[in-house]
Amino acid sequence: MMPDIHYAAILPELCLVVFGLGHLMLSFTVREENKGSLAAMAILILAVAGATMIPLWNHPVVTFAGSYAVDNFALFFKWVFLLAAVLAILHSGSYLRQEGMEHGEYYTLLLFAVLGMMVMASARDLMVVYVGLELMSITFYCLVGYLRGRLGSNEAALKYFILGAFSSAFLLYGFSLIYGITGTTSIAGIHTFLAAHPEAMAAPLALAIVMVIVGLGFKVSMVPFHFWSPDVYTGAPTPVTAFLSVGSEAAAFAAILRIFVSGLSGQSELWTGLVTALAVITMTVGNLMAIQQRDVKRMLAYSSVTHAGYILVGVVVGGSVGSATVMFYMLSYAFMNVGAFGVVAALNRTDGREGSNLDHFAGLAKLHPALAAVMLMLMLSLAGIPPTAGFFGKFYIFMGAVKANLIWLAIIGMLNSAVSAYYYLRVAVYMYMREPEGEPQVMVPVSMRWSLAASIIGIFGLGLFPDAVLALARASAAAF
Amino acid sequence: MSLPILSIVTFLPLVGAAAILFGVRRDNPAAARHVAFATSVVTFLASLPLAVRFDRTTAAMQFVETHAWIPSMGIRYHVGIDGITLLLILLTTLLSMIAILSTWTAVTTRVKEFMVAMLVLETSMIGVFIALDFFLFYLFWEAMLVPMYLLIGVWGGERRIYAAVKFFLYTLAGSVLMLVAILVLYVKSGRTFDIQTIAHLAPTFSPAMQGWIFAALFLAFAVKVPMFPFHTWLPDAHTEAPTAGSVILAGVLLKMGTYGFLRFAIPMCPDALPRFLPAIMLLSGVAIIYGALMALAQKDLKKLVAYSSVSHMGYITLGLFALNQQAMEGGILQMINHGISTGALFLLVGVIYERRHTRLISEFGGLTKVMPIYAVFFSIFTMSSIGLPGLNGFVGEFLTLVGVFHSQFRIFAVVGAFGIILGAGYMLWMFQRVMFNRLDNPKNFELKDMNVREFVVLAPLVVLAVWIGLYPDPFLAILHPTVNHLLAQAPVSVASLGPLP
Secondary structure: OOOOOOOOOOHHHHHHHHHHHHHHHHHHHOOHHHOHHHHHHHHHHHHHHHHHHHHHOOOOEEEOOOOEEEOHHHHHHHHHHHHHHHHHHHHHHHHHHHHOOOOHHHHHHHHHHHHHHHHHHHEOEHHHHHHHHHHHHHHHHHHHOOOOOOHHHHHHHHHHHHHHHHHHHHHHHHHHHHHHHHOOOEHHHHHHHHHHOOOOOHHHHHHHHHHHHHHHHHHOOOOOOOOHHHHHHHHOOHHHHHHHHHHHHHHHHHHHHHHHHHHOHHHHHHHHHHHHHHHHHHHHHHHHHHHOOOEHHHHHHHHHHHHHHHHHHHHHHOHHHHHHHHHHHHHHHHHHHHHHHHHHHHOOOOOOOOOOEHHHHOOHHHHOHHHHHHHHHHHHHHHOOOOOHHHHHHHHHHHHHHHOOOHHHHHHHHHHHHHHHHHHHHHHHHHHHOOOOOOOOOOOOHHHHHHHHHHHHHHHHHHHOOHHHHHHHHHHHOOO | OOOOHHHHHHHHHHHHHHHHHHHOOOOOHHHHHHHHHHHHHHHHHHHHHHHHOOOOOOOOOEEEEEEEEEHHHOEEEEEEEOHHHHHHHHHHHHHHHHHHHHOOOOOOOOHHHHHHHHHHHHHHHHHHHHEOEHHHHHHHHHHOHHHHHHHHHHHOOOOHHHHHHHHHHHHHHHHHHHHHHHHHHHHHOOOOOEHHHHHHHHHHOOHHHHHHHHHHHHHHHHHHOOOOOOOOHHHHHHHHOOHHHHHHHHHHHHHHHHHHHHHHHHHHOOOOHHHHHHHHHHHHHHHHHHHHHHHHOOOEHHHHHHHHHHHHHHHHHHHHHOOOHHHHHHHHHHHHHHHHHHHHHHHHHHHHHHHHOOOEHHHOOOHHHHOHHHHHHHHHHHHHHHOOOOOHHHHHHHHHHHHHHOOOOOHHHHHHHHHHHHHHHHHHHHHHHHHOOOOOOHHHOOOOOOOHHHHHHHHHHHHHHHHHHHOOHHHHHHHHHHHHHHHHHOOHHHHOOOOOO
16 A cells, blocks of 8 residues: 655655656757756756745645654755755865866756655654665765776765765664664654653664664764764865765764664663763864875865864754754754865866865965955864854854763863964965966856856854754754 | 934944945055045044043943844944943044054055055954944954954055954954853843843852853953953064054054953953952063063064063053052053054154164164154153153053052052163153164165154144143043943952042
């Protein structure tokens, strides 16, 4: 018997499936000189999907026999995915053209990655989480290796695939243990069962929790499951890295919040200690590694690890307060991280030299003052200097920690934030305080300008006037 | 509805910066200079009504503006000034104007960006002083780092990158702990960032809690002042910064630390204060002597002035934490005085640096013969820095030391007095080596005396130095109600220890 399906609620997902496939078909007919329209079409599809979600706001729907929830929580995350995808696509066109790889399947894969993320954000059932995660991961394996002529890209894809397969196995194993204990894969069902049987098999449950943390921790590059991220981030096409670093992380955090803060909230003593320790280790290790990098792309990869550590603090705080801080941070992070990788993409050079080395940023303030100013603002936002979104996001997360009486965690987080300023500032040092080598031409295509402008507006808008988005994040987290 | 003067004064420079950024071409440095200077003059003029219309009889905040900003967190745009901040704002607008004028020929590369950074810096400095909301305060406090970092790092001397990064990281490391303290205060005082509300509620917290909060706030402000042993960023930053940057750094930025003590650390943690006082007084005393001894050993003029700053800031913290009226007023007045005289000394060093591109004392000698007007200015500010009666430095130091003598830390008045002797030593010795002696370096034979612009830059500071030196009453009158109010909040056991004659 077919379960009752609420089609209006899954309209955004349907939209991506149908139009995504349509985009693929259409792309075969597009002539070489019109390839630029492929990106525009993809953005249009994402925009339509975003628009179909507006009527769903404040009208929570649970469908597919309780396994799929379209609530404010899911919608907030879905908008973040769409935003990150649009910003990344705006960086993609000219980048791919430079690499001679502007084909339709790139955008189709990207759209399907978004679809996977959306499924993860809506999942109320462990199996649906897994399906979404695999859809997202497999498309990303392809996207990371998309530059098939480049050795780094191939290596990154293989590495990501092998390690990703391992992490999926861990996740599945954890899920199956939970199913064995509770007899259900529904997150709400797990919660009810554990509430009724609080002492049910604590040891296997702890093991299951560790497995799930490994599986999802891999996706958010939590230390010590972060070893893939520097190589994958560096090897992947830069716009893909931008999207991967934000979208995949946001989707995994959505799943973490659903599973832990909602489903396993009664068992918090089993996981908060572990997650707290991992949060501290993650932000510290990420920082210490990022300091040593001379490649900006790689530095940003380790900085992503650090930011995952900050966000984990929000998970530890838990409840609606912690969830709202995670959501606000993810949105801020989408603006600043896609922007930062976007600048790296803008400096991409196909003349054989590695494009993202710090030396390539030398004297950028003279060569292209506007691009340097944008990068400076993005670095300051990542470092958490006011009045940027990065600052307010951190402020909000650590405020949650202080409210939950985790003052020491806030102190460690803030000290890490001060340390991180060192490597973000180093980019500014190269751009502003060193002379350019030779007279390289720096051109920023129009679409990239749009994306960077959106990032700048985003980081200052969220940094100075966060109230509206705070209200959205709170309304979305109210479900917990 | 009256004009929001405070907001106008604060954001005028930002408007000017935007005008330069978007309205002036990069290849037109003269336009950037003119717009920047005009903006700073207008800002200064706009800040004068604050002094004229200031009510000297009350300790309440004046020119208050309050608007909802982030209501869901209780964050408001809430600004206002009292006697202390009135003086600091006037100092800021005056020094910014002077600093911009002083760069007319000194800064020739990337003039547009330089002027934008100066004006953004001015906005954030004034913002720090007017903010009555902790969030707003922190926003300005941190935002100020960025333009200063760029000023040092882009337009500074040889080791500018090292100095800029050190400045940024030191200050940031100090202030992130302050942010945690702010968050704790926010949560403990019922979800408010309002500084006045917190100042009422925080003294009721447990002494242990107050102790932690004080420690976090103290660290942030002590780095900024800088107090010994957190001072090591200062000589580097001062030496490497361009002249205008040094002027602002010494004149205004260092005062933010002492202002922080006055506004936050002292009123909010009265129960913790007595435990920390001996250590603070000791560090202040060490700073006075250590700074002076280091200054004696310097070969570089700017470094000498920088270390003299460490010593002078020691007097200020000594005065503030003696916690009686005379010492505190002396300390606050000394904040202004230090801005005037050290700012002027950096400008004076800049004048010969621009001509000779060296600051080594040994390169000079006998300058009185070729630059008589310059020598007059130099001597005035040397005397002001030493604390010669009749000039501003004397009034501040005298009040401070008298007040300290009447506190429980009487011994530090002796230390301070000894520091003054050392101060006379390093300043006069430096003056002798630069100005007197024989004019034996051929490179100095043709040095031009100060031009009209340089004269105009320094003249207002001379006027102020003499004014405060001879008739400090108007300045002290502005401070009286505020200081009395502040001391009323300080722990009674300490405040009453100094029965004044």
